[in-house]
Amino acid sequence: MKQLLLTLSLVFTLGLSAQDAAPQNWWELDRTDNSFPGVSAAKANEYLADKKAEPVVVAVIDSGVDIEHEDLQGAIWTNEDEIPGNGIDDDKNGYVDDVHGWNFIGGADGRNVNYENLEIVRLYNQMHAKYNNRNRDGLNKKERREYDRYQEYKEVIDNKRAELGPSAAQYAMIKEAVDAAIEELDMEPEDVTAEDIAGLESEDENIAIVKRVVANAAASGATFADVYGQLEGATDYFDSQLKYNYNPDFDARDIVGDDPNDMKDRYYGNNDVEGPDASHGTHVAGIIAAVRDNDLGVNGVGGSNVRIMSIRTVPNGDERDKDVANAIRYAVDNGAKVINMSFGKGQSPHKDAVDDAMNYAQKNDVLLVHAAGNDGKQLTLENNYPNDTYQGRRRTGKTWIEVGAAGSNYDESLAASFSNYNKEYVDVFAPGARIYSTTPDNEYATFDGTSMAAPMVAGIAALVRSYFPDLKAKQVKEIIEESAVPVVLQVVKPGSEGEKVNFADLSATGGLANAYTAVKLAERTKGKNRRLRDERDESLIQY
Template sequence: MRQYFLLAALLCSVALSAQTETPKNWWDLDRESDNYPGVSAQKAHNYLAGKKAKKVVVAVIDSGVDIEHEDLKDVIWTNEDEIPGNGIDDDRNGYVDDVHGWNFIGGADGRNINYENLEVVRLYNTYKAKYNNRNRDGLSKKEKKEYDAYKEYEKIVTDKMAEVGPQYEQYKAIQEGIKSIVAKTGKPIEKVTAADVAAIKDKDMMTTRIQGVVANATTNGATVQELYEDLNGAVEYFASQAEYNYNPDFDARNIVGDNPGDLDDRNYGNSDVTGPDAGHGTHVAGIIAAVRDNNLGVNGVGGAKVEIMSIRTVPNGDERDKDVANAIRYAVDNGASVINMSFGKGYSPYKKAVDAAMKYAEKNDVILVHAAGNDGKMLTLTNNFPNDTYQGKKRTGKTWITVGAASAFYDENLPASFSNYNKKMVDVFAPGRDIYSTIPGSEYASFNGTSMAAPMVAGIAALVRSYFPDLKAKQVKQIILESALPVNLEVTKPGSEETVKFSDLSATGGLANAYAAIKLAERTKGKNRKAGKRDESLMMY
């Protein structure tokens, strides 16, 4: 599932987001010279000015990318061996007209999946077909294990369906109430103030309730319009959960026309790399590679020689293991040297297929960067997938990096409240809150999530590989982790009110930094480094 941090889920978060204004490009800035804990990309590019760089392709496995966006169209990867639109697999790689990437959640007839079930619902349906109306007694040991899992999944799905329906109705009622109140003021919503709302005398129970909601949300600076837009997001979120994500009767896979359990099948989908909802993927792509210094929008971390390959794999719902595995293989086979994966889910029935693809990427010298997730919890090997540990093994991927999300506040609020964490399983933190980047239609917006933090690191990896092409993927990973700037702060642990050391939230205990990574890469120049050995001279650059 796309790892958005949905502010609309809690109305109080509208007020939180408005507490402190930060510059839109804060994540590009430097902690020492600009007083913002960004990735120091501007400083890195200033240092690299005039130096030679080589092309680096970054695969964005996501919801799709708007390849015509004004700030991205010049950095979109093009398959030079494919003739656009001729309906022929010119390069004989198994994918027809894959000019800018591939879409694994589309059909040969051009249709595309937008919404999907969550994996728990797919597992529930699978076991329901086998165990519905059966009794646990008399089952084999293996069947009893499956039966118990079926009952667990059944409870999750039933409980969530009973929960999200009323939530959808609640938020929809508040949304309609605000719309009604705005109409009573006689002003366009962008001009309506909290005082206007409070001044309405024609009250009923709903009006009184809405006045309270508006007063609460606007106390710390949020506007009525921002509240309304956030409610739109909440309504859409809970509607999609009720109608698609947790709905056992919904099945979109017939659009693709494949057997999702046939893991040997790789040649399906279509060439539409944008799809019906490319907001998330376009935002991610902009962080990595939006054209720098062109007087448009944002400056991507990666630089002028970085290109984006769009591999559409992630719907509004949970991605399928088969698609993820095939997306990784497609990226590797078609020249990507960095892969960004801003998605995750709670179950992985075909994890071995994804593991095999991870090994394939590592064998072919490709870096995989993955978002830690937005549940405000400690990661384990069983609560977030994909992860870097191979099923049934202790061995982990050597070119895999897991990224947590940081905010612009260099204080107790530095770790984003939604970010997942783990001293061993999360490698490093990077900016992931209030991240301004590209969205479809040549527009721009601020998103929150570890989905935004991962492409910061993918951009750093691409930058290092571009200017130091002789470095291997394992070396680049080491450089990124060893050059992470340490944080000596007591912070609020995500998802709680507990105070912990920032260093307890990830393996490095630090923030990824492009400038420090470049300086360390310059010193390394192809030499082998001992993993975990930090260069003390880089701690303050």
């Protein structure tokens, strides 16, 4: 029981005790005007209000998007060449009834993948049939290297499962104790308050512990809904890690019915762009395109001309390279000018296929925005995929932006503690901590992650491409990077125990992405382009 109390305290005080004083919309505000280091989206959109713009399609390659959300109405892409629900590929693009996007992790029978293995488990399973019960001494040099990787993967998986088992059981016990308290009250969880819990009269020791923990959380400004939401998330996390992510016996791909290693296969899946768990993707979509100034929820960075194309590719587990490559190609072929990719993993067995898709996007003038990851570590080309460097080469994609996460306080905590970083491989930082945005069923929630920082930049890119459509993707990338607001601060290095570094050393730009400065620079760049064209035309006339 002492362990239960300790764990409850950790769960509810770590995530909830330090309540942020920043407003829910801090991430769209301006540091000069509002004192919060947001992306100045409100200022940029106000500046552009009376200027001409064109619709711009942003593909959200993610877990799915609730396209019926109240705050996304009018902001969802529609394939005008497809007749909804007729079961015919009207536009002959290979995808039947792809009215609002496509789902690469669904089956033709309408079923959908929700949970998936991590890539390390899939690689282990591929090697297991070959190397299980084999002796290393009887292998050739190439096989010994592969055998050693197999043993390394096995050790990681075994250790992780040994660690997860007790944690999953512990959180299940905590959840049971809290649910018992709710049952005692005979109320729905969303209606319970800290005062209700405090008023419980029970001799049950578990309920007594819950009362103390909820009281401590309430004293720190957290509601019971905060506590319960945090607990549900932790319970689901450990349970899914054990049952699915790190479980070699679990295989969900039969739902799709394809060969996931056949990189030439492009036409599979279904048209369900929401899927069974669209929380992450809907949150991302809201940051980019939630309708501004409609007295609902949040205001998207990208303004009123963004159209979200939902491409469901990312399960609760690691995405597959085949699906990522096909999702990028689908987005390009169907008119997306910006692609948001808030996902990543530690291995990429078919990186060449993703590289080819990245190159395809670049050739077709499409900007790719990718989240740097949440491991609180220095990014390398071997620990985070996908990335912008072609397999086995030094050449990089020219229309790729890698984004780290910042918090709402302009002080030593500015770099989010979970964010990955690298002076060479991370391009810019953007708000990614305590981000309030849309979630399914007309709900809203606060999430943390570089997954939230990437769509800030995708929103800026959409704003620029909407109002300055003549600018190329490579120019938009350069504008976002060159207009990043420099930060001259010593900050706590993400993932460290208080070690201080210059914020400028965490990314290539050393700054924070900013919509207003990007728009102003885009204006100047557009003017420069026009002058160059005029000069070229004049020289042709003279010639």
